[in-house]
Amino acid sequence: MIELETEVQKRRTFAIISHPDAGKTTLTEKLLLFGGAIRLAGSVKSRKAQKHAVSDWMEIEKQRGISVTSSVLQFDYNGYKVNILDTPGHQDFSEDTYRTLMAADSAVMLIDAAKGVEDQTKKLFQVCKQRGIPVFTFVNKLDRYGRNPFDLMEELEKVLGIRAYPMNWPIGIDGNYSGIYIRNQAQVELFEQAGVHGQSALPSSVGGVDDPRFKEALGEEIYHALCDDITLLDMAGDEFNIEKVGKGELTPMFFGSAMTNFGVRLFLEEFLQLAPPPVPRVSSVGVVNPSDENFSAFVFKIQANMNPAHRDRLAFIRICSGKFSRGMSVFHPHTGKSIKLAQPQQFLAQERTIIEEAYPGDIIGLFDPGVFGIGDTLCQEGSEFRFQDFPIFPPEQFARVQAKDTMKRKQFVKGMTQLTQEGAVQIFRQPDYAVESFVVGVVGSLQFEVLEYRLKHEYGVDIVMNRLPYTLARWLMCENCEDIDLKLKSMKNMDNGMLVQDVKDRPVALISNEWQLRWVEERNPGIEFLVVPQDA
Numbered sequence: 001m002i003e004l005e006t007e008v009q010k011r012r013t014f015a016i017i018s019h020p021d022a023g024k025t026t027l028t029e030k031l032l033l034f035g036g037a038i039r040l041a042g043s044v045k046s047r048k049a050q051k052h053a054v055s056d057w058m059e060i061e062k063q064r065g066i067s068v069t070s071s072v073l074q075f076d077y078n079g080y081k082v083n084i085l086d087t088p089g090h091q092d093f094s095e096d097t098y099r100t101l102m103a104a105d106s107a108v109m110l111i112d113a114a115k116g117v118e119d120q121t122k123k124l125f126q127v128c129k130q131r132g133i134p135v136f137t138f139v140n141k142l143d144r145y146g147r148n149p150f151d152l153m154e155e156l157e158k159v160l161g162i163r164a165y166p167m168n169w170p171i172g173i174d175g176n177y178s179g180i181y182i183r184n185q186a187q188v189e190l191f192e193q194a195g196v197h198g199q200s201a202l203p204s205s206v207g208g209v210d211d212p213r214f215k216e217a218l219g220e221e222i223y224h225a226l227c228d229d230i231t232l233l234d235m236a237g238d239e240f241n242i243e244k245v246g247k248g249e250l251t252p253m254f255f256g257s258a259m260t261n262f263g264v265r266l267f268l269e270e271f272l273q274l275a276p277p278p279v280p281r282v283s284s285v286g287v288v289n290p291s292d293e294n295f296s297a298f299v300f301k302i303q304a305n306m307n308p309a310h311r312d313r314l315a316f317i318r319i320c321s322g323k324f325s326r327g328m329s330v331f332h333p334h335t336g337k338s339i340k341l342a343q344p345q346q347f348l349a350q351e352r353t354i355i356e357e358a359y360p361g362d363i364i365g366l367f368d369p370g371v372f373g374i375g376d377t378l379c380q381e382g383s384e385f386r387f388q389d390f391p392i393f394p395p396e397q398f399a400r401v402q403a404k405d406t407m408k409r410k411q412f413v414k415g416m417t418q419l420t421q422e423g424a425v426q427i428f429r430q431p432d433y434a435v436e437s438f439v440v441g442v443v444g445s446l447q448f449e450v451l452e453y454r455l456k457h458e459y460g461v462d463i464v465m466n467r468l469p470y471t472l473a474r475w476l477m478c479e480n481c482e483d484i485d486l487k488l489k490s491m492k493n494m495d496n497g498m499l500v501q502d503v504k505d506r507p508v509a510l511i512s513n514e515w516q517l518r519w520v521e522e523r524n525p526g527i528e529f530l531v532v533p534q535d536a
């Protein structure tokens, strides 16, 4: 019991959310280096380089007979066990990216100092917000021109609706920075000076930013600008409040540079102290605490093997309570069966290892004979409960899909149904459409390619796919309608949209863009347009 509690308290499981090119790969690599998990810088990079194009990726999957994409990187640091969840971005941005956040206890939001909050970050942040998990902000690329830090704070508040507490502050004027001031240590850290190796740290002798030593080191102008900024932050800024951080209402904000390794260690150490250990999870029988001795976990990602000769899949589970040991049997409530977990895998940087034991917060990959679905619960034999269902993540791309050969109808429907259950795509039906077809919704276009590939190789069905010109799905609600079907049939201004039903027969409108959506909303008072279904 004490051992379990100790292991739980050591763990920090988080995901890095960012827009492509903000520096996630570089930051991850630096974090791993601190943990001694990789010997050579560049290892994470090479993993990324392997994922150039979809075709390459599938080729690699084929050659290796197993997925090359790892899902979690674990390392030790200062007595902590750190689990960094990999959030696929770039061309493989998909529902998996969102789902990964379901397995995280906190998130690190990485922002390019010159670009601020970008599109993909916004989407990922919304998922963190819905879950109410703490978000820590790292503003990257401080070594080169960056925006005014007050502007960035304001942008976080305006665009994301979260207030920021700067833990450190860039030193310099007009986006030209020479280092950071660490507020809680009253310490100045300067970038490497020309010809001098390493970074120089200068603690205050008087315990505040107005230390004459800083004036000497920084020069009059920069020193005064820094003092003004810090005074303003102290007086007008938010107070640091760990409870607000815990609820995702306040984000501790760090400035640094992953590439030049500036401010990264400081960030890591503060983050590990402030970020929560594995948190309790809600289930059908109430809250499940991580230190509960009964084992429980849920599946948050399924990775199909692209090699037709090896149909097995990997199911990634996040442990929520109890201790996992290799070979243990667990109960799978969705099938009502016991399953022996014989070959659990864990990922340390690039290496896969068979693991003997694991604790709450840890992620393991299991060979899946095809029984697991996204969101499934695994629990101790003898108990039976389910964790809350995963939310629906709003799809952004749509296509009509049908079998090329109508004789293959049965396999087509079977394949579509199974792949939907597995969470590879979302499907919708158009009630009056004559031909057997589905409207498929995805978050990223890689999902379309995977769908096509898997239907062909696993179900022997070639498909015809026609992209549809929509980017938004809205679940329709009508509180006071006597006959919702009638009301929906007579919806105005839907000529450029499409009415469909989701797998639970709930009405959904597919609409081309935000502008069109506003137009339709205005013309149809009484109908609510929800980003996700209310009962989801």
Ligand code: GDP
Residues within 6 Å of the ligand: 018, 019, 020, 021, 022, 023, 024, 025, 026, 027, 140, 141, 142, 143, 144, 256, 257, 258, 259, 260
């Ligand atoms: P990802 O797409 O978010 O994984 O971003 P990468 O880690 O691949 O970084 C994108 C680009 O930004 C690369 O060229 C990096 O070398 C560069 N980069 C990352 N961190 C920094 C930084 O702190 N300063 C500067 N100047 N460039 C950086």
